[in-house]
Amino acid sequence: MFDLMEHLQDLDTRIDNIKTYNAFFAIANSISKDKCPYDPYVMVFGLLTFLFYEGKLALKKIDVSSIIDFYRKLIAETMEAELSFDDARDLTYYLLEKMQNKGSGFDLRFYSLKYKSEREKKTKLIDMKLDEKADKIYYYITNEGLDFYLKTKEFIDESQVTTSLLIFRAQIRSGSFGNALETVRELKIRVHRRLDQKNELLDLLLYGQGEESEKYRKYHNEVSLLFDEEAALFNDV
Numbered sequence: 001m002f003d004l005m006e007h008l009q010d011l012d013t014r015i016d017n018i019k020t021y022n023a024f025f026a027i028a029n030s031i032s033k034d035k036c037p038y039d040p041y042v043m044v045f046g047l048l049t050f051l052f053y054e055g056k057l058a059l060k061k062i063d064v065s066s067i068i069d070f071y072r073k074l075i076a077e078t079m080e081a082e083l084s085f086d087d088a089r090d091l092t093y094y095l096l097e098k099m100q101n102k103g104s105g106f107d108l109r110f111y112s113l114k115y116k117s118e119r120e121k122k123t124k125l126i127d128m129k130l131d132e133k134a135d136k137i138y139y140y141i142t143n144e145g146l147d148f149y150l151k152t153k154e155f156i157d158e159s160q161v162t163t164s165l166l167i168f169r170a171q172i173r174s175g176s177f178g179n180a181l182e183t184v185r186e187l188k189i190r191v192h193r194r195l196d197q198k199n200e201l202l203d204l205l206l207y208g209q210g211e212e213s214e215k216y217r218k219y220h221n222e223v224s225l226l227f228d229e230e231a232a233l234f235n236d237v
Helices: 004-008 011-030 040-057 064-078 085-100 143-151 157-173 177-207 212-236
Strands: 106-112 117-123 126-131 136-141
Touching: 011 040, 011 085, 011 106, 011 117, 011 143, 040 064, 040 085, 040 126, 040 136, 040 143, 064 085, 064 136, 085 126, 136 143, 143 177, 177 212
Parallel strands: none
Antiparallel strands: 106 117, 126 136
């Protein structure tokens, strides 16, 4: 018989895995059209992308003036609108405040079946730190922000699994049981290999010392090739 409570015991883990999505939508929904007439998804993902590639991968220190220049360029290229420096500065400070929730991050409250009490998960997608020597504040993408950003595209284990399962289903329906068994074996190997690569890359991005940029690009290229391979397999089925 189906045991609901047994399957709900991992609720804390599931909540932990979605807390960054909760933070993202809290940010997007809090952005006022009066203060920011541009698409909030573009503004938020744009800054995360900038902090990831220019900050994390390029190992650059990103201060507020760099973010102002970035938003001026982003709006000019995507919205075909020109912002003065003062308008871009006001917009940048407003968006930074929203993305940090005034520095307090974002809370996701829920009832924990594990602890039998109300709990909360706190999340920050971006943060800032003071460089006392330079007397400057620099902004960076947090570990949680990094995990969220990569989960939205790069870490696509689910896509690989889904395609292989579609192939498996088709093989079963057509009576190709030998091929179906081989698909399952291959699926298991590929998923574990991809998970290992993902975890290795994530550790490298969090704690690496300069080689993470090239490894990330290599992983990204492999994922693109994987899409092409899956498309071919799907068409064959």
